[in-house]
Amino acid sequence: MKVTTTTESRLSTIDFNNLGFGAGLSDHIFMCEYKNGSWGEGIIQPYGSLKQGLGLHALHYGQAVFEGQKAYRQEDGSIAIFRPERNWERLNKSGARMLIPEVPKELFMEGLMELIRLDAEWVPRGANTALYLRPFLFSSSEFVAARPSEEYTFAIVTSPVGELYTKPVKVKIEQHFTRAAQGGVGYAKAAGNYGGAFLATRKAVEEGFQQVLWTDHADHAYLEEAGTMNVAFVVDGTLLTPALSDRILEGITRESILVLAKEWGIPVEERRISVEEIVSAAREGRLEEAFGMGTAAVVSPIDGLGYIGEILPVPAPSEGLAMRVKAALADIRYGRSADHHGWMTKI
Numbered sequence: 001m002k003v004t005t006t007t008e009s010r011l012s013t014i015d016f017n018n019l020g021f022g023a024g025l026s027d028h029i030f031m032c033e034y035k036n037g038s039w040g041e042g043i044i045q046p047y048g049s050l051k052q053g054l055g056l057h058a059l060h061y062g063q064a065v066f067e068g069q070k071a072y073r074q075e076d077g078s079i080a081i082f083r084p085e086r087n088w089e090r091l092n093k094s095g096a097r098m099l100i101p102e103v104p105k106e107l108f109m110e111g112l113m114e115l116i117r118l119d120a121e122w123v124p125r126g127a128n129t130a131l132y133l134r135p136f137l138f139s140s141s142e143f144v145a146a147r148p149s150e151e152y153t154f155a156i157v158t159s160p161v162g163e164l165y166t167k168p169v170k171v172k173i174e175q176h177f178t179r180a181a182q183g184g185v186g187y188a189k190a191a192g193n194y195g196g197a198f199l200a201t202r203k204a205v206e207e208g209f210q211q212v213l214w215t216d217h218a219d220h221a222y223l224e225e226a227g228t229m230n231v232a233f234v235v236d237g238t239l240l241t242p243a244l245s246d247r248i249l250e251g252i253t254r255e256s257i258l259v260l261a262k263e264w265g266i267p268v269e270e271r272r273i274s275v276e277e278i279v280s281a282a283r284e285g286r287l288e289e290a291f292g293m294g295t296a297a298v299v300s301p302i303d304g305l306g307y308i309g310e311i312l313p314v315p316a317p318s319e320g321l322a323m324r325v326k327a328a329l330a331d332i333r334y335g336r337s338a339d340h341h342g343w344m345t346k347i
């Protein structure tokens, strides 16, 4: 791997006491190019501009996928990443759907590790902070014919982050827009899935919500995801979450929370969940909690559901399941409790 280090670190421009989410990008990036049917040598260089011009294929046709993961400062000062192999697997699953060549595991892992080692000082130390890692893959030929690119770029940028949501969120049960359709790309972390959600989210925000609670494409009768997160409900003591399908992202936080809940003896059901079921449970006082699960937000309690002009309150107990899983995950991630599952990879 060829490494060129920066001569002008931007570290001092970051206010580590007030980290938002994703604005300040770290000093170095990892990059590797796919040309003539194979991946070249990975390079690390200072953060900077792309060398391609405006014919860049990804800008025109959106053949682009990404990952979101985090590196955590451990109690002893060292650094560890949460389940990086799962992100590598999912990146390639997303890439396969978008006809992007597979990234070899060694390339992904070595690029990630080396980059974090070099920018170790960018891994924050405060409570609930992390270095957000953004591996991404995009088509990098320069032409405007509507056919797959011949060249691709795999890159990683990183950013020190705090909490995405510091308070419980209100979500609007979407009755018009659709995030994903059967046979589409909803399960992939395709760039356009996020761009396509911005309008619906903007409208929900204008109506006083923080996020959209996505429903199915056919009748808006089944609940699917909450904003950029997977969603879970606790009804009559059972943890319910929509079953994975080609419309739902296979969340690694979701998967890890289900593992913990099952170990704790909490009944877990992964199945279709109707709007009607959750709205009735909320009206009857049987909806004990609702929360989003994702890398950026970790666990985000939902305290209100907007449903056709009405706001149904949802309890967000400080001692509930959402807070319990959030604390348990944090203890594992920051090295405060034993990593029985082998989820942490030390840098």
Ligand code: COI
Residues within 6 Å of the ligand: 067, 068, 194, 228, 229, 294, 295, 296, 297
């Ligand atoms: C995640 O939380 O997993 C995300 O992908 C969020 C990101 C779009 C900011």
